[in-house]
Amino acid sequence: MAAVADEDSLRRALAQKQSSIDVQGGAVRQLKSSGAAKLDIEAAVQALNALKLEKASIESQLQAALAGAAGGGSSSASRDAFRQAVVNTLERRLFYIPSFKIYRGVAGLYDYGPPGCSVKSNVLSFWRQHFVLEENMLEVDCPCVTPEVVLKASGHVEKFTDLMVKDEKTGTCYRADHLLKDFCKEKLEKDFSLSAEKAAELKHILAVLDDLSAEQLGAKIKEYGITAPDTKNPLSDPYPFNLMFQTSIGPSGVSPGYMRPETAQGIFVNFRDLYYYNGNKLPFAAAQIGQAFRNEISPRQGLLRVREFTLAEIEHFVDPQDKSHPKFSDVAKLEFLMFPRDDQVSGQCAKKLQLGEAVSRGTVNNETLGYFIGRVYLFLTRLGIDKDRLRFRQHLANEMAHYAADCWDAEIESSYGWIECVGIADRSAYDLRAHSEKSSVALVAQEKFSEPREVEKLVITPIKKELGLAFKGNQKMVTEALEAMEEKVAMEMKADLESKGEVEFHVCTLGKNVTIKKNMVSISKEIKKEHQRVFTPSVIEPSFGIGRIIYCLYEHSFYTRPSKAGDEQLNVFSFPPLVAPIKCTVFPLVQNKKYEEVAKLISKSLTAAGISHKIDITGTSIGKRYARTDELGVPFAITVDSTSSVTVRERDSKDQVRVDVEKVASVVREVADGLSSWADVLKMYPLHSSETAEE
Template sequence: MNPHKNIYFIDMLSGLHQSPIISNLKTLSVIIGTISPISPIQPQIILRRNFISPMAEESLRRSLAEKQSTIEARGNAIRELKSSGASKSEIDDAVKALNALKLEKTSIENQLKASISSSGGGDTNDAFRQAVVNTLERRLFFIPSFKIYRGVAGLYDYGPPGCAVKSNVLAFWRQHFVLEEDMLEVDCPCVTPEVVLKASGHVDKFTDLMVKDEKTGNCYRADHLLKDYCKEKLENDLSISADKAAELKHVLAILDDLSGEQLGAKLKEYGIVAPDTKNPLSDPYPFNLMFQTQIGPSGASTGYMRPETAQGIFVNFKDLYYYNGNKLPFAAAQIGQAFRNEISPRQGLLRVREFTLAEIEHFVDPDDKSHPKYSEVANLKFLMFPRGEQLSGQSAKRLSLGEAVSEGIVNNQTLAYFIGRVYLFLTRLGINEERLRFRQHLPNEMAHYAADCWDAEIESSYGWIECVGIADRSAYDLRAHTDKSGAQLVAQEKFAAPKEVEKLVITPVKKELGLAFKGSQKMVVEALEAMNEKEAMDMKAALETKGEVDFKVCTLEKTVTIKKSMVSISKEKKKEHQRVFTPSVIEPSFGIGRIIYCLYEHSFYMRPSKAGDEQLNVFRFPPLVAPIKCSVFPLVQNQQYEEVAKQISRSLTAAGISNKKDITGTSIGKRYARTDELGVPFAVTVDSTSSVTIRERDSKDQIRVNVDEVAAVIKEVSEGRCTWADILQKYPAHTSASADDEN
């Protein structure tokens, strides 16, 4: 069967309003870029995107600028003809030529508008998003928190179906990672003492740059204002030159790397003001995103609502390592709430102040980052966006994980293994694999201690959204907590026989350093002791030849002079019975709310009713995550049928299958439409006391099954032990008139 037989393609450049298919639509909310793979059975309305390359867009902008210059020159020439008393026919010919140029300019503008809209912006994405959000709110998947009090930005409640979807996603996460990978799960407090987050760096560095309206005091994220300005200019100001467009694109590319001063300079250069009042803005300054609180009634102990769940795992490493039999590698996992006091929350469910994280910390020997199950994912092939392609302006490409590791694109096998497992997790949830990519962090995004870092990004109506981060954080976290707490968060490898090893010994002379650096002595000592072997031996050689050397102390953010009398550096041979080391950490971190929102968009589509007079909303959730697995309907209001429906519902519940009865007197078609809008994959219709029909949501195919077999059939297909196609082969199709009673 041709999978595209019943798909209506509507070209973006054609008259959308003229299409009989969408004449009744209030919004153009069915977009090819925003729905998941198409059922081969049901007709759906899809908007075909017209993608254009950056070079082609630049060419259009240059053509537009040239055409505008020509029009202005021709206009001046006509004015000169009129002032010089030229003949009417000569002037008419010149005006005719000018009008032709204006038509050509309009054509180029239309092409440029279409290219910008098709590349991710424009009204189509907004209309689709609004259709999804309206459906989610109306069916209580989520609700703005404290709505009767006008709500609070960045806070949302999950309603009954939203809670069920979230619960199913988290249950699958536990199955896919915690159980299958034999992880140790912990549950730590949301309130975290300041000392913990001081050690991790959050107190000093967990900030965004903020600006204030100088008259009203309203606050805005500085980078968001600059980003909005650049995007608005690129999308809507067709008069800007190609050079200016290139400059704005460059600003967008380096936005995350701009300092406060650079960001402030750009805001002033572009004349950016407060969006609501048009008032001038303050200079950008850092704002810490953590919610601060006091622990205990005295207020003497400061704490914060945790911005992530990882620190609870790191501080428990010593006990978890013991629980695991003092063996590496092992992983610990945690699901819990995290809190970030966003300056100006936007993008709906994607940027909120309280959210659910699911994080894994996989502890591994830094000298051996191989993984015993790596071969299980090495052949997976999907969209990857290495930093080389990003820096050279290329697009994401399909790569197998095996290729990526062998070519050195992905740093090590364990990191690659978790990238593969994340890919399988997301696609099994229902994320469209064509709109999922793994993007490698650029050098300016990487922490200095990280060995490698990738983001799983999902395309939505907002663009590419980071939903999972998979990072090799080296040994930074455990070392930071070791230094701050004094607890030795280390692992041991016992040797079968003693080994003679050559060890680097760095001995700072604290008396000399104290005299030279006074209050900064501790940071200089720590920096000296943290040198790797090459740095230390280079320093030793320089001290022996010159007597002093310049040394950069990162924590002081300056270079100091180290003299020969201040430090002793040597190599000593020792016999050791064990190796003591700080493990490296591979960290996959999942933004559960972001994943669920993208799943909503990827699952949503609209299809015409049987009569063709309206569009019906459908969520194409896989049974794995559907909020309700099965609905049960008596065909008509009949006591016998209702008793059978209750019996079937009880058997489904006993089998662990969530279900919902609907004994209202509305037509069966309307009841199907209601449950399709909730994403319920199967509907049981009771039309006799001995056998019933089971309808599949997307194909709308129906089969007839004996009453006592219903629970077993639904359980088998909803748990993935067989497919709907397998069921169709096993049970007779139901083709009566009632089967087609679709509203």
């Protein structure tokens, strides 16, 4: 907030200084044209130059203030450079490859190359272990091709849109909000002549950008004279573009379909079968890992905003009257950065909260939601996400769907800013109700009472004969309106009829009031016995963008360090063994038959122990071979420099220990599988002096 106040006063100072310059400039011109004395003119010019210097100084203060506010410490340029270094390494080592590269690619589509594919598969199998197996979730696997009726029910056909504008001459499409956002940011960052009032206006637009209607966006684009970025041509009015890839199922052309925008709908439509499979018991969770699609108007932000991505979604179905969670105590003590709605509105920062307190104070709506927040925190940090660059941000009222009870995003800080990577939403009964209505199949749960319960029920009995006499052709509509009365209205009518004998009653379908007499309807409350309660379950949905998590992990794991000779910077990915694409490399120190034999023997034991590894028997220097594997994030390297014992090197500390050939596979397995730590290994085995190490 301090930075903003600064910025404001600096903009005002700048405007003042500019008007002083204008005045002084005028004075100089006047002196010159009136043929004043040379000395006087010189003095006036000097004063003008002094003012200009002062203006320049304020400008650079403003520049610094803006950079500070935007970057949270690091400058935008240094963040770009860092990202470039990460992305270069990722692309050079084939963690990912722009898809269809030899055909100059397609924006927003990327391949996972061999190490990236391995990281992804490690992340997914840890996800399965941490969520599906741990909680006995029911995993399903549904197709990507989805018929229109399903996505009409879910609301995607109508609402899964972005506002788009077209270059009126070339037809090139742009996201309307992106253009307005870019314009405002550019102005704020680079236009020092901007008045403080104008700056405040642009900032307000940035804050409410997501809430602007097509008309409002269009008006602003017109007002600011924003044109197509590439051609400067005029732009069309904004209109909604549906972000689903559309296709046609079967040959007839009459069955529209879409590539699913999320995996969740496949679970909702199967609710009835899954509930039965679970023995008709709540709560239970279903889960799905799979591809989802989003036909972005113009993808930006590299690997973060793509047109096809892997989602891992959980739908936890729960009784809306009981959202407690039996295992909540397992996570209640966790403390991490949370960013509740109120703190965002009042301009505070995210702060460390204890999860148990956040739930008991009502900051987080319920225990089950809280439980998943805690489990997501554990999942992400165990993968290697830096806990200081991870926060849980609550949705603001305007961000949340009307039906949602509460919603928190796990956001990870990257060079692009804070990125939503996991959404954890209590979606209430919305989705099941929507599909129930559209399909006419009841998606409900039953709670069987251990013994029948007595329930007071409202009974409204219209007396058809009297109503017919009184209302003739309108009888049916009056009858229906009477039957549809809510309890409160009905009980008021009952009281009025008893005291006054008749009452005015508004019938919507007739659009007028009618007079209801005492003999036309009987209203009473009766006690009934019920054996079960039937209800639509609430669903709590943690939804993981796997590609985004992996990209943030790359940024959090990347660092550089000087080579031994100090002549170059070497890249390292400090992946934990859990996600490292390869757990271990095996090098003979020099090319030598005996050492190669030992290396192959060790490789066999590693295979038997299930540790993915690679042998490198090229004659390259050991230092270069270490550098190569550091860049792939391989945590351990075994170097064969004798036939009896070998060295094991840890990637980040570069510490080496000496271990017997027979033992080395099991030592590496223990640290790679997380059964022991590198510190444990250091205690157990002698540190290897680096004399033979070429590093």
